[in-house]
Amino acid sequence: MKFTLSWLKEHLDTSASLAEIVETLTRIGLEVEHVHDPAAQLKDFTIASVIEAKPHPNADRLRVCMVDTGSGAPVQVVCGAPNARTGMKSVFSPPGTYIPGKKITLGKGVIRGVESLGMLCSSAELELSNDHDGIIDLPDDAPVGAIYAQWAGLDDPVIEINLTPNRPDAAGVYGIARDLAAAGLGVLKTRDILPVEGKFPCPVAVTRDFAEEDAHLAPFFGLRLVRGVKNGQSPAWLQARLREIGLRPINALVDITNFLTFDRARPLHVFDAKKVKGNLVLRRAKKGETLHALDGRTYELDESMVVICDDNGPESLAGVMGGEASGCDESTTDVLIETALWDSQNIAHTGRKLGIVTDARYRFERGVDPDFALAGLELATQLALDFCGGAPSELTLAGELPRLSRAISFPWSETKRLTGLDVTREEATMILERLGFSVESAGDEIAHIAAPSWRPDIEGKADIVEEIVRMVGVDNVPATPLPRMDGVAPPVLTLLQKRARNARRALASQGLVEAVTWSFVSKEQAEAFGGGAPGLALANPIASDLSDMRPSLLPGLVAASGRNAARGLGDTALFEVGQIFLDPSEKGQRLAAAGVRRGLTGAGRHWSAPAQDAGAFDAKADAMALLATLGVATGGLQVVPGGPPWFHPGRSATLQFGPKAVIGHFGELHPRALTAMDVEGPVAAFEIILDALPAPKAKPTKIKPKLEISDLQPVSRDFAFLVARDALASDLIRAVAGADKALISDVSVFDVYEGKGVPEGKKSVGVAVTLQPREKTLTDAEIETIAQKIVTEAEKKCGATLRG
Template identity: 75%
Template structure:
């Protein structure tokens, strides 16, 4: 909702400054989102008189001008505008002035050997228009030295309010003025609306053609004919106001309806009476009917939509947009002015279904003041007669705008109980009265009649809010919550805790958190196992965000691709968020997903002298996934790592994490090259996915006590072994066999090398493992070490089918 300060003051008698108005609006719940004050950026531009303009001695297209800017002695300005001439009055900027159209601060200069101490400006340089062919030309009576913005009427700030849906009354500037007056910022101007007496009978009839169950779709429709109009341009002041709030002036008849839409929150519509065939009927649209609307598009209508039709068919989509056929032009001589009440829900559904967003729809779907429907028609008639001439007919009315008054019993003590504000009975009644409520006050409560323009007021709590926002929520005293005795019980669920811990753990491993869209294109959803009709959005915010994501990977892969395109090839990202596997509640899961692309070095990312370049791969993300499980306190004793993963992973460089075939908790590995080609992202990229919902919960009473910390005083030692084993055999089986050779002395077993090639038999591989031995009671002798090494080799052969490499 936009308005100008001068427009607001048409309805509010006030001496408040712009800052005071803005502060008060936000304080009473009409949050100001933006203020554009053109005078602020044009404050240093003044009206100047060109005393002399002579050719530049060193340039044919430049002129040397002596300029009187009202500051005493004339100043010399070099100007290249073709219309720079002696006697011209224009706009001058001195050195140090910021030029908005050029985004520069003007300084003193020397142009082709001649000093220039300022600039004569074009409209484009002041961002007033796109005209940059010459400098601004002003009338000869323009006062020299006066601020240009004030003289030109450009000192009217535009205020933009972020209007909440429950305040349809504030969709009109009069309603905003009412709120400011109630807040003590001035006096509301309530001039009576003149009733225009009809000079002749209305020749056309209006019919509401609805079944009894549908009468709510159009409670009221009223029409008036004004004949003999001269539909030219509207007055300059009206055009300026419309332009200031972002509307394009069209002609006087249309401009009047747009003006009242914003001035009084009363949308109206005008028909060219000469293009309307027969009487008007308000009804549901019929199958197969279409409307060529004022935006030049043709819309297919259905029976859920309400139209205004004549003998030729629909002429307007009720409450949303008029038709092009009966639109008013400069050739219009007879005009039908329409005012109506429409069902808000029906208007919202129709506008959303057709994708039409208009100022009329915005107001009708929130609810307009039913009591102002006919006065709004009278006000529109007055303006049409004033701007276009002509004579008006009687008003023909179908339906009724009468609604029973809504009355609420309001206990004055509710304000203190709900907000903590101690507002007296007299002040509460006065605030509600200034807001337009009728108040019959008693000793402890009041009978409050809700005004017709406030459909959002439904109970006494709403009245408390009205009182509190005018008094000021900032006047509510801060009070600490009572401290609970003892230690409070945990309020986070296990899943909520794991979600928090997962973010911390992955960030600690050097991954950077990303937050991506929950929506993905359909082809990406299908590529990651989703794309079902149940998870397609009915009203996507963009065509490429059409489906709920079945995985966090599409967003992370896209983020990695964007980073690579901007020169950041090495990225490590993670996201913890929701994924959607089906439409029911159980199909919504929380996943922790990580991605590594580019170099994997001991120091993190980028080139480094300390290590050879190595691309991050399957084992890096496997380590990330296992570290995440460990940080979450998940016991990994029974964890199985199985080769293979879903189709979007590389079939030979991926794995599945599970506690059994039916207890899969995640996957890791490199992404399939075909998928990366489909997403237009260069690889390789390694990722992991852990479903936090699938992780087993910790046992309430652990079966084993946590072992005590043992720190040996004896030096550990390490022995390396190289085993030959079947090429298809997992190295994990070998590690498990070596570990179980002696769980007391063997502290750690790690794979440090896997080799295939010369010296290794066909179909086999060489696996190097480092075994760390930790003596407990005494230093190990050579014999004991050799005996343990022999047992390691023996167990590796029995349990993993491995033999010591010669």
């Protein structure tokens, strides 16, 4: 909703500044979104007189002008405008002025060897119009030295408010002025709207052709004919009002309806009476009917829409837009002025269905003031007579104006109960009466309050409290802390819910991006990942390729990774936390966390290691990081080679705390599974069943060791052991770590090799051992002794020998 400050003051007698008005509007709930103040933008532009304009010595199309700015000695300006001449008055900007039309700050310049100390401006450069042809040519009586914006009347700020749907009364400037007056910022100017005496009966009759249950669609309709009008341009002040809020003046009759729409929140419509054939009928549209509207488009109508028809068919779409066939133009001599009430829900439905957004629809779908329907028609008639002349007819009315009785029994204590504000009965009564409410006392503690006709949103006691509070000021509501509860609040989330939340954080921190995929997969994909049981098939799938409940999160993630690769994003890392379905029973539904990596990864023992395709160890790192974040003790965790059939048999492993306590799998996916998904590999993946993770013990059986930070430098040694091909690396790690538990702080595998130089049936496992001295620096002899103990333990417990 836009309006100018001067327009507001037509209805509000106030001495408040622009800043005070803007602050008050926001405070009382009419939030100001933007204020455009042309005077602030044009404050440095002044009126100047061209004393002399002579040709530029070095350019045919330029002139050198001596300009009297009213501030002292004449100023030299180089100007390229063809209309620059001696004796004219124009708009001058000195160096340092920001030119809005050019988006530059003007500086001193030398143009073709001649100094220029300012600029004579065009309308386009001041963003007043699109006129680039020459500089502004002012009349001879324009005062030299005066600020141009003030002299030209361009110092009228435009205020734009963000209107909430419950305030249809504020869709008019008069309603906004009424709110500001109630807030104590001035006095509302009220003017009586006198009825216009009809000179003859209206020759056009109006009927409502609705079924009884549809009478609410058009409860009231009023019409008046004005003969002998001369429809030309509207007065300059009205055109200026419309332009300032972004509307284009059309002609006097149309401009009147647009003006009243914004001034009084009363949409009206005008028909060219000579283009209307016969009488008017209000009815539902018929299927197949069309309307060529004022916006130049043709709309197909249906039975849900209300239209105004003559003998030719629909002439107007009720409450939304008129038809072009009966529109008023400069040839109009007889005009029908319409006022009406329409059903707000029907108007909103019609507008959305046809995609039409108009100022009339905006107001009708929020609810207009029914008591102003006739007054708006009288006001429009008077303006038409003032601007266009003519003779008015008597009114033709159809239906009745609704009489709503909305008295609310209101306890004065309700304001304090709901808001904490202690507002006296006298102050509350004054606020409500200023807003147009009627207040009748029903005792010391209660009153009967009736909302005005322009406030359809007032339905209960809380709405009245809201009106009082917004005028008193929401910032005056006391800050009251919630009462402190005794004891510690019980946990809200279950262990599984906490794990799901923490799992998302852990996997995101690993560089994976969360995906949300369908809980349904195709039959073929379900079978490729261990599902496809008849009990998990959907009776009525939404698509043929979404026929079964997913047995794993991996099909959806692999498919998403494949779609990314097909679009050129081959390096993907995705994760999901969600439900999987192993069988139709309740226990068959499990919560899992899974991730996939496809393409290049920088994983390696050193930052300088080249990027390589994601592999089983990348998936293992993700899975172990997840378990660590969830607080799962991994001391007894077993990593058993091999996994389900959809994992590569030689590049995967199962995570378990025993044969009957499997918690998940990791590794590279089997090529057969990738073929079923139509995705190129390799793809590394893991899946952890969060339900299967052991719950933390209520009382820890082991005390966390004291943190020790040594000042001594750790020592790292690498060992390459030959072990049986089927030996577990975890067994070797435990053996090495047990060689000296006091000094060995970390053991990790950095290489596994089979091939040339390694005997048949054996493999080489590279182990990095970190020694952390705590009392003194280790000597070479001590390090060698520990190394020998490591080799001995590895040979004793795993049959390992040092590789030569």
